[in-house]
Amino acid sequence: MERVTDPFISSVLLVLAGYMFFDRAFAWLHIPRTPLFIGEAVLGIGLLTAIWSPNFAIFIRRNRSIQLLVLFMLWGLALTLQGFPRWGIDAVRDGALWYYGLFALVLGTLMLTRPSLFDRLARLYARVIPVWLIVAFARLAMANREWPLRIPDSDVSITYHKVGNIAVHGGMVILFMALIVWPKASAQMRRRITLYSIPAFILLIAVGTQTRGGLIAAAVAMIIAFVLERHTRRLMIVGVSGLLVVFLVAVALDVTFELERRELSARQFLGN
Known part of the structure; x- marks a missing residue:
């Protein structure tokens, strides 16, 4: 093999x-x-x-x-x-x-x-996370906007995607940082992880204004990790606390972004 x-x-x-x-x-x-x-x-x-x-x-x-x-x-x-x-x-x-x-x-x-493969792939994935977060926000902003260029032998646009999949990947990013990286991370690395976790949580809430299914899938996985893995709790609490601050500011200022499918706002998230 x-x-x-x-x-x-x-x-x-x-x-x-x-x-x-x-x-x-x-x-x-x-x-x-x-x-x-x-x-x-x-x-x-x-x-x-x-x-x-x-x-x-x-x-x-x-x-x-x-x-x-x-x-x-x-x-x-x-x-x-x-x-x-x-x-x-x-x-x-x-x-x-x-x-x-x-x-x-x-x-x-x-x-x-x-056995050495796991650490190698984990380091590679950790480097990709910041790039993916930028791409994910961009894809969310372009939800349901199709380019005329198609995948060969299909009617599928090269920009076609499911918004719920962004939430699932976002949940995977948070769980990866909490379960795999955090326990072995240095103090400097933990600060970096915390920095990544806040936009990841914000992304989940943003996606939650567009679809329930992806948000629920990510939330269930994180709740299970929070309950079963004690060392994940600090990162989860920090991420959710940062998210709560952003959410309250969005409510107070009535921040709204018009997307192709639905508006992105705190009001829409609560309605969903």
Whole structure:
């Protein structure tokens, strides 16, 4: 497995960066006139690589949360097989929620095979966060505004994205900083993390004016982390406190931004 690890890691990083920065537009990249999309292609290569490694089974046996994920995926597979005779390829596409969980199995196997990989990828992700926050605010401001340029073999604009996905990524950023970086961080790094967390929380509230689903998904994950992981609480409290100050100022000044879909304001957030 180690011989093919580096090319696969590069492919995964490309896919994850594409999803993170270009969202649904990137996800629509596919082999013309086929239902094979870029995410499935990389996943298939990784899965074929991982299942031949003894660490694949070891990773599943060691991790209770992964065992629960496997049960969820098996249930999803059963439902997909049940619906396939009637719905065909649409049943498979709707099953993306469960079969994309295979990425967790593949990457977990890679981490066991090359333990140094985790720290390397964590440092890389930490460097990307400030850039992503800028892009996320820009994408939110351009929500539902389409450019005429399309993804090949589709009607999808290169700017097409779901606002809720921004909230999910924002929640992931906060959880990454709280669960992975904060416990080992120096005092200087913790100040930097705190600086990043405030715009990340503001982003979640801004997205919450446009969609409930993404905000709820991110909020539930953070509440679970707050309850179960004591060391996350300080960062969460600081971030929420900073957010509360910004929110109260926005209410007092009646700050409003007109977006394509809905206005961005404290009033709209409370209405949502």
